[in-house]
Amino acid sequence: MTARVLVVGGGGREHAIAWKLARSPGVGEIVCAPGNPGLAELAECVPVPVSDLDGLVRLATDRKVDLVVIGPEDPLAAGLADQLDAAGIAVFGHTAAAARIESSKSWSKEVMAAAGIPTARSLVATDVASGRRAIAEIGGDGPVVIKADGLAAGKGVVVSGDRAEAESALASFFNEGAPGQTVVIEERLTGPEVSILLLTDGETVRMLPPSCDHKRAFDGDQGPNTGGMGVYTPTARVDAALLARIEETIVRPAVREMARRGTPLRGVLYPGLMLTADGPKVIEFNCRFGDPETQVVLPTTVGDLGAWAMAVANGTLAATPMPTGSGAAVGIALASGGYPGTYETGFPIRGLEDTAADPDVIVFHAGTRRAGSGEIVTAGGRVLTVVGLGPDLVTAHARAYEAADRITFAGKMMRTDIAAAEVAVR
Numbered sequence: 234m235t236a237r238v239l240v241v242g243g244g245g246r247e248h249a250i251a252w253k254l255a256r257s258p259g260v261g262e263i264v265c266a267p268g269n270p271g272l273a274e275l276a277e278c279v280p281v282p283v284s285d286l287d288g289l290v291r292l293a294t295d296r297k298v299d300l301v302v303i304g305p306e307d308p309l310a311a312g313l314a315d316q317l318d319a320a321g322i323a324v325f326g327h328t329a330a331a332a333r334i335e336s337s338k339s340w341s342k343e344v345m346a347a348a349g350i351p352t353a354r355s356l357v358a359t360d361v362a363s364g365r366r367a368i369a370e371i372g373g374d375g376p377v378v379i380k381a382d383g384l385a386a387g388k389g390v391v392v393s394g395d396r397a398e399a400e401s402a403l404a405s406f407f408n409e410g411a412p413g414q415t416v417v418i419e420e421r422l423t424g425p426e427v428s429i430l431l432l433t434d435g436e437t438v439r440m441l442p443p444s445c446d447h448k449r450a451f452d453g454d455q456g457p458n459t460g461g462m463g464v465y466t467p468t469a470r471v472d473a474a475l476l477a478r479i480e481e482t483i484v485r486p487a488v489r490e491m492a493r494r495g496t497p498l499r500g501v502l503y504p505g506l507m508l509t510a511d512g513p514k515v516i517e518f519n520c521r522f523g524d525p526e527t528q529v530v531l532p533t534t535v536g537d538l539g540a541w542a543m544a545v546a547n548g549t550l551a552a553t554p555m556p557t558g559s560g561a562a563v564g565i566a567l568a569s570g571g572y573p574g575t576y577e578t579g580f581p582i583r584g585l586e587d588t589a590a591d592p593d594v595i596v597f598h599a600g601t602r603r604a605g606s607g608e609i610v611t612a613g614g615r616v617l618t619v620v621g622l623g624p625d626l627v628t629a630h631a632r633a634y635e636a637a638d639r640i641t642f643a644g645k646m647m648r649t650d651i652a653a654a655e656v657a658v659r
């Protein structure tokens with residue numbers, strides 16, 4: 234039997250998910266909501282926004298899909314998976330209760346403490362007075378990190394250098410925040426960061442290849458935080474022994490603790506880690522595929538995503554093969570000038586046909602749309618992720634930049650040092 238799958242979302246991550254699903258022998262047809270012009274080459278795109286949960290359940294029912302794969306965190310936190318469960322539709326994606334591992338940082342910290350998972354020491358504050366006490370207790374006069382409790386699309390974190398800076402950041406959190414806001418004050422960790430993605434059905438775990446994101450806007454890790462300007466896999470920062478240690482000390486305890494609480498995971502768990510002098514520690518847990526990590530991790534994962542996703546939905550992941558990584562991939566985000574601040578859109582994108590013919594390059598669409606003229610134009614901050622593939626990082630890096638240079642649009646912005654620390658060229 235070949236399955237009909239609905240992919241929820243319309244970014245580079247969902248394009249990569251659909252690209253991998255399209256290579257699954259068991260997947261016959263892919264529907265995507267809302268999708269984008271890149272996805273439209275692999276899937277039927279239906280313009281239902283990810284915020285329209287009833288509309289998405291209706292679409293899944295009307296099209297009699299066999300499985301729904303949910304990309305972004307917002308519909309998970311809003312309860313899309315719960316609604317699909319109620320409608321009897323198989324789903325790869327956590328219930329709202331389980332998605333709290335990402336949607337509430339304070340709750341996630343509580344899970345980590347209960348499970349003995351290594352992470353930054355932290356305190357929760359609900360007003361300025363308790364916040365000031367927490368800053369003093371965690372950081373003394375030195376650095377601390379302040380995080381808004383809820384989903385903030387990467388914008389809810391302030392890393393402060395000293396107590397004065399932390400106190401002024403705290404004041405603006407509470408001034409700008411809604412009443413009843415909660416913030417987490419935590420110890421500042423230091424070390425290289427890595428992204429670990431894994432699949433779980435609530436019990437069994439399937440680790441995917443580790444990757445490294447580049448979150449700052451400009452070369453040399455300067456400028457504001459973004460959704461991710463580039464990414465690569467594999468990384469010498471995580472060898473097989475360290476990956477096994479991460480699975481034992483971080484991943485399995487989290488999966489067990491979530492099940493013990495009656496909120497088992499069912500989808501992706503993505504711990505963002507810092508490799509400190511005391512070993513790997515959790516910066517945050519995300520409850521979905523990383524963006525742009527997915528755009529390099531799935532093309533270098535050998536195995537059948539459709540089979541894994543169905544097994545996650547059905548609780549039979551233990552019966553599926555282990556994923557293995559093969560080769561390397563480097564992904565360069567092409568962004569609109571001004572991102573992550575304000576930027577203009579609607580500029581024609583040139584060079585896409587050229588790269589489409591290259592078997593060692595994949596261009597995943599994020600912020601694009603098809604204009605009335607039929608042309609593909611820019612439509613968002615991050616426009617494309619250009620992925621170069623190769624047997625090793627050096628080759629993948631060269632192919633990625635060669636292709637990224639061939640694609641042009643007005644105001645195009647990209648970092649020129651993606652993977653450079655591990656490639657030592659350019």
Ligand code: AMP
Pocket residue numbers: 353378386387388389390392419420421422423426448458505516517
């Ligand atoms: P997040 O929005 O949680 O992904 O955090 C954004 C970035 O803030 C992370 O990628 C880290 O670089 C930084 N960060 C978050 N928590 C800490 C911490 N406890 N220590 C140092 N840096 C942190």
Ligand code: GLY
Pocket residue numbers: 446460461519522523524525526
């Ligand atoms: N790569 C950052 C994220 O997906 O949150």
